[in-house]
Amino acid sequence: MAVQITEMQVRQAEARADEADQAKDQAARRLEAAPYSDVVALEHSEAARTAAQQRANAREIRKAFEEQQEEERRRVSRPELEKAAATQIRQAGRDMAARRKVLVEAAEVAQAALVALLDAGTAYNEGVAEHVGVLSAAGLDFGGGDSGGEQTVLGVDRLKVKGQEFDPLDAGAVAVWLLRRVITARLSPHHALGSAFQWVAMELEQGQPDLVRSVSSPLAKQFPEPLRWRMPQVD
Structure with a gap:
């Protein structure tokens, strides 16, 4: 069973990303005040890395949550969609059964x-x-x-x-x-x-x-010309 993501988890992830961004900004200001400090520079680098990771994690959780919601909406509306497309479904069934019959005979x-x-x-x-x-x-x-x-x-x-x-x-x-x-x-x-x-x-x-x-050759179909990569011209 797929893990369900809640809206609370999305908000918490985005809050952590915001906090990491604030910590990165604070580290950047300390670095401006002490540009030659190796310790401060290391702290700024670590804060920037953490902020990037937290923001990427928040984006992934948000995307997964939105895809989960979209799937739930499709699942709820599926019966109505199939009912509306009943004619097309019947036509597809008859057509593919006939095509399968021709394929098997061939x-x-x-x-x-x-x-x-x-x-x-x-x-x-x-x-x-x-x-x-x-x-x-x-x-x-x-x-x-x-x-x-x-x-x-x-x-x-x-x-x-x-x-x-x-x-x-x-x-x-x-x-x-x-x-x-x-x-x-x-x-x-x-x-x-x-x-x-x-x-x-x-x-x-x-x-x-x-x-x-x-033995005679089989009748060949006409195929489109394959795409050819060309070197860009330099003026």
């Missing part, structure tokens, strides 16, 4: 599309491995002509068919690459996830250039 579609994408990536890699096995068994290695297949010493399949190369891919990286493209096109070119996924996207673009070229 999320379901996107999730199903991701499942299809990952399954397609798995099937693609299986196809690469299958044809590498068939062509290498037929005596067609990867580097000897337009068509062939091999598995590297690291276990990576390499397939070439009529001069076109097919390399295994990480379907998860494809999903991340697509997500980054859509985020930067529809939310913001400077979105934090755009930077977070940058290296994954770059690696995929370098490793699967044919795939990247074959």
